[in-house]
Amino acid sequence: MSQNIEGFKIKPHQNKAIDELSKTVGKEIPCLDERGIPAFGYRIDGEDIVSLWLYRCGLKKFPEAVLKLSKLRELHLSHNFLSSLPDSFGNLILLQKLNLTWNVLQSLPKSFGNLTSLRVLKLNSNNLTSLPASIGNLTSLQVLKLSNNNLTSLPESFKNLKVLRKLYLNGNKLKFFPEILVEIKCLDELNLDNNYLTNLPESISNVDSLRILSLAGNNLKIIPENILKPILKLKSLHTLDFSNNLLSSLPDSIGNLTNLRILRLRKNQLNSLPNSFTQLKSLESIDLSNNDIIKIPEQIFQLKGLQRLYLENNRIMMLPETFGNLKKLKKLYLENNDLKALPESFRNLKMLKKVFIVGNQLSSLPDSIGNLQSLQILDLRDNKLTFLPDSVKKLQNLQELDLRQNEFNEIPESIEYLKNLKRYFLKLDENPLEAIPLDARMIINDAKIIQEYLRNKKDLKKLLDKK
Helix, strand or coil: CCEEECCEEECHHHHHHHHHHHHHHCCCCCECCCCCCCCEEEEEECCEEEEEEECCCCCCCCCHHHHHCCCCCEEECCCCCCCCCCHHHHHCCCCCEEECCCCCCCCCCHHHHHCCCCCEEECCCCCCCCCCHHHHHCCCCCEEECCCCCCCCCCHHHHHCCCCCEEECCCCCCCCCCHHHHHCCCCCEEECCCCCCCCCCHHHHHCCCCCEEECCCCCCCCCCHHHHHHHHCCCCCCEEECCCCCCCCCCHHHHHCCCCCEEECCCCCCCCCCHHHHHCCCCCEEECCCCCCCCCCHHHHHCCCCCEEECCCCCCCCCCHHHHHCCCCCEEECCCCCCCCCCHHHHHCCCCCEEECCCCCCCCCCHHHHHCCCCCEEECCCCCCCCCCHHHHHCCCCCEEECCCCCCCCCCHHHHHCCCCCCCCEECCCCCCCCCCHHHHHCCCCHHHHHHHHHHHHHHHHHHHHC
16 A cells, blocks of 8 residues: 655555654655755655655664665765664665765664665764774775774775775875775775875775875875875876875976876975976866965976966965966966066966956056956956956956955946946955945946946046037
8 A cells, every 4th residue: 555645655654654754853854856956855766765865853863764764775864963873774775875974973883784785875074983894795886985084994895895986085094005995996086185194005006997096184295205106107097186285395206197187286385396297298287276386387387288277375476478388278276476467478378267366466467368358257356456458348258357355446447348247246345436426336246237337437428528
């Protein structure tokens, strides 16, 4: 028999389970449609409940009523206060996705190994100190998130996770690389941020499918050869992250990572780059933000394929004319430096779409900025600008313009011609616009009204000139 609920048929014992769960969480659990990203409710397939979301329900004990929903394929219990799971949890053998993030789990039951249909398992932000050997039975697992726990090692059975593609171990207490991982040949992404690693085994080169490796926040003062040498053998590697360490220099051998496309080095102590850096011809994105750079290393300007450059929060005082060599650049981040001007070679950066030069000392922009006709976002907050060059009117793809905290006495007339500027994405607050009528200042962030104001002002001037 089945029962009709909210227009859907659901088996009576499952309906009873939902009633019990509703009492446990103190509110009715709704049946959801397919739209949006759910946080609370359930979905059905045929007459069975197959997905259940109980985010932020204050659960301190695993609700046994969940076990009556034996057809569950997805279970989401994140942001609760669960400290343990019953042995009977292993009866949910059809589960494919399980989210237990942000609880206080200290261990997992041995029966966890019965969940052999699991493909995605999220256990990040708990208090796990170890994993049961039975986790090796989860041979369908493709994504495993174990971030922000207290793990010091992995069980030997981990090598059985043959189809695991993404593994997140960041924020644990690993002192040694879990060498068992080299047995997982399908591993595509490995995050080991914020541990205590000092070396990598040569055998990591066996994981020739590894494309993304993150070693941020491991308190490395140098990149020792016993870490970099094994990395050099990862021929599929395209993203490497050494952010948030204590690096003051990079080894010459980093230039051998010729297939690398994304390199993240933010939050270190770098002020220069080795000459071998010019060999990274495949590099599309480099993040050098939050370092000690005063002068941008010339090696960067030889990376002709670079598309994203992050240099915010350094001490850069000028951009050389060679900056214009980066003709494929699409995104540029220069916030919180000491720039006083931009080079004329900026005209060459015709593919730029997003530019952020917040918190510098710019008093003017080069007329050549009008050449950047792909530009969609231009953020010039907190500088010393008093005017915009007339060429700004050529930026017909510009959608967002932020001029807050500058020294404009009047609204730049070139704004009138920016036809694609989004209505509420022109920002002029915190400028000394005394010459602007009070009613105009009240709507200073409404691009359409400001443009109308400029047109009327111009028409009035023409009329007065005729008289």
